[in-house]
Amino acid sequence: MIAHKSFVFTFADVEVREREFRIVKSGEVLPVEPKAFRVLLFLVRNPHRLIGKDELLDAVWNDSAVTENSLTRSIALLRRLLGDDTREPRYIATVPTVGYRFLCDVKVAEDGFEGLETAEPQPANSRKESEPPRGTNGDRISPDHSQIQTAAEDRVEEKVEQPSDRRERLPKRLLVPGSIAAALLILVTGFFVYRAIRDREARGNAIRPAGNTTASRMHFVLLTTFPGEVRWPAFSPDGEKIAFMWDGENPVKGDLYVQLVGGESPLRLTHTSSGYICCADWSPDGREIAFGRCDDRGGGVFTVPALGGPERKLTDVVCHFGRAGYPKWIGNGRSLLIVDRCVPDGPGGIVVFSLETGEKRCLTAPPLYSEPGDMLPAISPDGKTVAFSRMSTPNRSELYTVELSGGNLRQLTHEGNRVGNLMWSSDGQHIIFIFNSSRVGLGRVWRVPAAGGAIEPATIYPATGALSRDGRRLAYLYPTGEGSWEIWRTALSSPGGQVVSRNRIIESAGWNSAPQPSPDGQQIAFESCRSGQCEVWRTAADGSKPLQMTFFDNGFSGTPRWSPDGKWIAVDHHTATHGQIYLIDSEGRNLHLIASGNYENVVPGWSRDGTAVYFASNRTGSWQVWGQNLATGRETQVTHHGGFAAFEAYDAKTIYYSKFEGGGIWSTPVGGGEEKQITDALHLGYWGHFAVTEAGLYLLDADAFPRPTVMFYSFQTRLLTPVMQLEKNPIPWTANLAASRDGRTVFIAQGTFHSSIAMAENFQ
Template identity: 20%
Template sequence: MRYLEFNHITIDTQNQLLIRDGESIILAPKVYDLLIFFCKNPARIITKDELMDEVWTGTLVTENAISRTLVKVRKALGDDPKSPQFIITVPRKGYRMVTEFNGSDKCQYNEQNTTEQTSTNKENNNTITTSFSSVNSTKNKKPKTLFSLFAISCTLLIVAVSFYFSIQQNIEIIATKQLKPLTREIADEQHPNVSPDLSQLAYTKVVRGKPSYINIENLSDHSKMSVSHPRGKLSRPVWSPTESKIAFLYQHKQVCIIFLAEQKEIKNKDNWQEITECSGESWPHLVFSPDGQYLYFNDRQSKANGYQIFRVDLLNKQKDIINQPITSGQGNYAFDISPDGQRLVMLNSEFTSQTRIYTLDIAQAKLQLRAKLPYLMGAVVWHHDNMTLVHPSPHPAYELWQSNLAGEKLAVVVSNTSRVKQLSRINNKQDFTFVSYLINRDIHFKDSNKDNQSMNLDNSSVMDYLPALANNSGQYAFVSKRSTTAEVYLAPLPTENKRVATSKQLTFFNAPMRLYQLLFSPDDSQLMVLADNQIVIVDIDKGEVNKLALGNRAISGISWQDQHTLLFSTIRNNDWQLMQYNIATKILTAMPNGYQGGLYDHKNQNFYFLADESNEVMKLNDLTQTPQSTGLICDPGFINRQLNLTLTPNGLVCLSDVNNNIQELKYYSFADKSISPWQKLPTSFDYQINDKGVIFTQLKQSVADIMQTKSN
C-alpha cells in the first residue's frame, strides 16, 4: 500500500483517502488528481494551463472548474486560503504547494520476504556473516526496490486515472431543461409516477382534514380516477414496468401494508393483492426492478431504528434483505435501481447531516462506498445513462443536479422558483418528474393580558417558524428563510405604541442546515438551537454562536433543566434514552431508564417524564423517588424532533388521541390534577407558552404541483 505523508496528513493513494486528525476523508476523483499533482510538484509554481493539461486531460473546462476543485482540496486539507499552510496562490502565475512531502512505503510484501528469509536461515542452522560489500549491496537494492514500487504505483494510478477519464468522456452532461406542469390543482399533489407507456400519471392527493388518496390521470384528456379508503391513507403509487398494475402504500394508525392492484380494478379494495406488511413507524419508498420480478422497499422497526432495504419476489412473495451499509440513525433512507437493473444506489445517513452514497452490484451483491457528502441529500434517482445520478440540490433545494457517483456536481438539470422534492425517472430516456412545492408559515401571538387577542408578528413572504418566547422579557426568537438558508432571528413583541418590530439576525450559518427547535435559557441570556442532530448555543448579549461537542448521535426533545444544564433524548441500543448535559463542565449523564423524554418545572421543582411504552406523563419530585402518574397520555412522543409535551405556567399541554381516536391538544392542571381539552391552535406542535401568552405558527400557503422536465 502506498502512502504520501506531509505535515501530519496522510494520503492513501490506493483508496483515495486523506487522513487528517484521525479522520478519513474520501476524496472525489478530480480533488484527488489535483492534490496528487501538487504533491508530485512541491515548491514549484503550477500554472492553470498545466492543471488543465494534467488533471483535465482531453476535457474542456473553464477556470471556474479549477477554482472550485481547489476549494475542495483546501477544505480536505483543512487549509485556510487567507493564511495557507499547504497551497498558496501566486498572483497572475498560478499556485504553489508550500510544504514538501515524504513518500513512505509500508509494503507487506517486503516485510513478508524478510520474515521468510530469516526463517529459512534458522531452519538451515546457518551462521550469517554479512560482509561490508553485502551490506552495500543490500543498501543499493532498497532504493531500486522503492523506485520499482513507486513506478508500479504511478503506472496503476495512471491506468486508474485513464480509466476514469474514459468513463467521464462517455458521460453525457445534461443541458438545463425546461419545465412542463402536469398538475396545477387546489391542495397538494405528491409522489408522481408516470406509466411506462407515458399515457398516465399516478400521484398522491393530500387534502387537509382527510386521509390522502391516489389519483390516476390520463395525460391526454386529463380525466381522473380517484382511489381512496374510508379509514386509511393511500400514498406512493408506483407503476409496474411490465404489467398494468400499481403498487401503493396503505396506512392506518399502526397498520402499514404494501398492496398491488390491476389498474382497471384498483377502485375495488377487494381486488387489492397484499405484497407485504411494513412497520407503522415507517413510510416506505417503493421501486420495481426493471423486469417487474421484484419490488424493493425500505422499512424500519421503530423511530429509533434506521431504514433497511428489502425486496419481495412478486411470484412467490418471498421477502429478503439486501446487502447494505450499517443502518443506525436514518439508515438507508433513499434508493433507486439503475435503468438496466444491474445496480442499486443508496443514500445512507446516521445522525449528523452527512450523506454517504453507496452502490450495490445486484448480481454479485457487492457493496461499494462512493462518496461522503457534507450535507443531507434529499432523494436520488439514476440518470438514464446508468452512470450518473439526479438529485435535489442542498437544502433548501431549488434545483435538480446531475452528479457523478462521487457526488460531484456535473450540471443543473432544472432551476425552479419553488423548492423541489420527490423526483422520479420517466420512461423516455431523457426526462424526470418531481414535486414543486412552496410552504409559507407566519407567526402569531395571543396576548393573555388582552383577552387572548391574536397579533400577526414580523413575518416575511417566506417561511417564518419555530417561535420561542423569552421567559422574562418581551422578546421572541424565530427561524426564517428570508435569506434563503434557515437562520435565527430575535425581535421584540409588539406593543400598543409599536406594532411594527425590527428583527435582528442572530446566526449566520449560510449552510444547508435544517433547524427543529428554539428555546431560551431560564434567564434568557442564551438561546438553544436544535439543528440536524446537533445543538448550537447562542449567547444573545455577546452574539457568540457555539456548537456543543456531542458527537454523532440522535438528538430530540430538548429542554432546559437550569441555566447550565440541558435535557434531551437520544438513541441507545435502538431505544430512546433521556440524557442530561452540563454546558459548563461538558459532562453527559444518562437519566433513569424507561422514558422517551422529559422536562423540568422550575417553579414547582418537579420532573415530568414521558414513559416509553405507554406515552404517559410521569411526575418525579426527585429522581430517586417512585414516579407518580398524571394520567396525561401524549401520543406521539415526538413531533418533528420536538418533545410532545409543553410546560405552561399552571400545567402541561400535549397532543393526544385517546378520545375517540381524534387528536387534540389536552391540558393537565397542576392545581386539581384534571385533564381537559386545551384551546385550539392552527398547529399542534409549533408553539410555546408562558405568562405573557401563546406564540404559534399558522400555515399561510401550501402548494405542491407536479412538474416534468422537458428537453429543448
C-alpha cells in the same frame, strides 16, 4: 416599430443575460426562478441606489396581489445562488424595513440581439390606462425593459379578474386565497398551461427553463394546478396516467390519486386518517399501485387497485420521518424493492421482498451507527442495479449502487453532504440527483456515471423526478417548497379557555418556527431561514424588531429554549456530522458548546432552577432524554423507554416529554421513577407540538376532525378539551407550539405549501 435591445450586465464574476434569461457565475449557468431573475435584473439596472420594497414589488410583480414574503424569498434565493453573506454582503445589502441596495459596479453591454418589438408610442388615451407597450407576440414590456410579462401570463390574469367585477384592485401585499393563488402559481412557473396534452402543438409553444443547454427540443406542461401540495409523481407503465400524493382534499395527511396525463379530475384511491402516506409506484401490469404508510403504530407497505378498491397491506417496515418502505416493483411484479431493517433496532437497508413467500432478502447492511440508513432506492432501466442514498446522519448522505442479485456495493459520491431525489438516466449510464452541497449551483441537477467517475452538471434533464418507461417523459415537482411558515399568537380568557384574539406576529419568506416566549413575556425566540440560512432569531413580543442571534458558518440552528431567568438561550445546531447543544446569552453573545459527541444531541430544555439542561440523544442506539448539570458537566440518562423533547414542570417535580416515534406525552419524576403516559393525542411527527404551563399542558392533535386542533390537558381534572382549530397546516418534525407560564397565551407555527407536477418531453 421600435426594437428592444437586450443587454448583458456584468459584475464580479457574474453575468446577467437579459435575452437568455440566465445568470452565469464563473462560466456556470445557475438555475433561477423567473421572478428572482427579474428582481436581480432590476437591481443591476440600479446599482448603488437604495430601492424601496414597494418599488421592487411594483417593478417585478406590478399588478399581481402578493405579499412582501415573495420579495424576501426572491432576495434569499439570489443570495444563495450568488454565494452572498447577509452579515458581510458583497452583492445585495438589506436596509431593514426599507429596501435593498446593489453594492457592485455593473458593466452594461448590448448582446447584439434585437428582441421583442414594441409598438410606436401612443397617446395615453389610445390604450388602456397605465398599460405598458406590447411586443408582436402580445408580451408586455415595462418602459425601462426591466421586466417582460408574457401574453400567456396575461391570459391567466384575465381568468383571475372577473370582467363583471371591476372594483379597485387589491393591495399588492394581501394574501391571495383559493383559485387566485393557484393561478398566480402558474405565473411563477413560467410555463404555458395546457389542459389537454394530445393537442398541445396546436395551442402554442411552451416556455423552456433557463440555463438548459438541450431544452430546445423539449415541451413543458403543467399536469396539475390544484391548490395545496402534490408529491411523489409516478408514471403508469403505458405513460398515459400519473399517480401522486395530494393534500388538497385531506389537509396535513394527503392521499394517493391517479389522473390521466392531460386530464383534469384525479381519482382518489386512499382515505388516510392518521400519519403519512408516500412513495407511489405502479405494478408492471398497471393494475396496482404500491405505497408506504406511516403512523404511531409503525410503517407498512400497501397496494391499492389503480382503478379504486380496498387497500391491501403487504408487510411491516421501518418508518423514517413519516416515510415508509419506498416500494419499487421488480421485474415481473412478483417482488418489491423496499427499505426495512435487516437487524433488530438497526438502520434501514435495501431489501427484496417476495410477494409470494413474504421472504425478505437484504441487499445492503449499513453500519449500525448510520441513522436513518439506506433510503430512496431506484432501479436501473435494465433491472439489474439499485441506486440508493446512504444517510449516516439526518443531514449527511452519499450515493451508492448495489446489484439486484446481491453484492458489488459501490460508493459513487464522497462529498460529505446530502444526496437526494435519485433518478436513472433513460440509457442507464448515469444516475441523476440533487446535491445539497457547497458546489456552485446549489440545488441544481447533477449526474454521476453508474460505473463510477466524476460528478458533473446534468444538462439533459431540467429536474429529477419520474421518467416514463420509454424515457421520453419526465414528471417532476415545480416549484418545490413554495409557501410560507408563520408564527401566530392566541390570547385566551383562561388556561384552556375561550379564544380572545388570534394574530399573526412573525412572517417572512421561508421557515419561521419553534417559537418560545421569554419568561417575562417581552420577547420571542424562534428559528427562521429568512437570511438564506436557518438560524435562531429574537423579536419583541409583537413580532417587531427582529434580531439574528446565531451566525454559524454551516448547517442550521433551531429549537431555542430560554433559561428560567431569561439570561440564556439553549439551542441545537445541526451540521453534516451531528446536532449538538449550545448556550448563547440573550443579547446574542458568548456562544459556547455544552453537549457534544459522535452522536445526536438535540432539542434542549431547562430545569426550573436553571442549573441543568435536558436534551434528546441517540447515544444508546435509541432516542432518550438526558440531562446535564451545567456546573459539573455530568450527564445523566432520564428516560429508558424512549423520550425526546422534555420540559420540567413549574413545581420542579415532574418531567414531561414526547417520543420521536409518536405515541403521546409521557411523564417521569425529576428524581427518577415510573414513566407514565399522559395522553396518546400527540402523534407521529409532532413531538415538538406541546407546552407546559402551571395549570396544564397544551398539545396539538393533528388527527382531530375536521382540522388539527390545539387541546388543553388540565392537571386538576385530568381531562383533555379542545381549544382551537388551526386555520392553516401545522408543521411536523420540529418544535412548533409554546405557551406562557399562566397558560393564557399560546404560540404556534403554521403554514401553507404549494407545488404542481410539471412534465418535460422529448429528451432524445
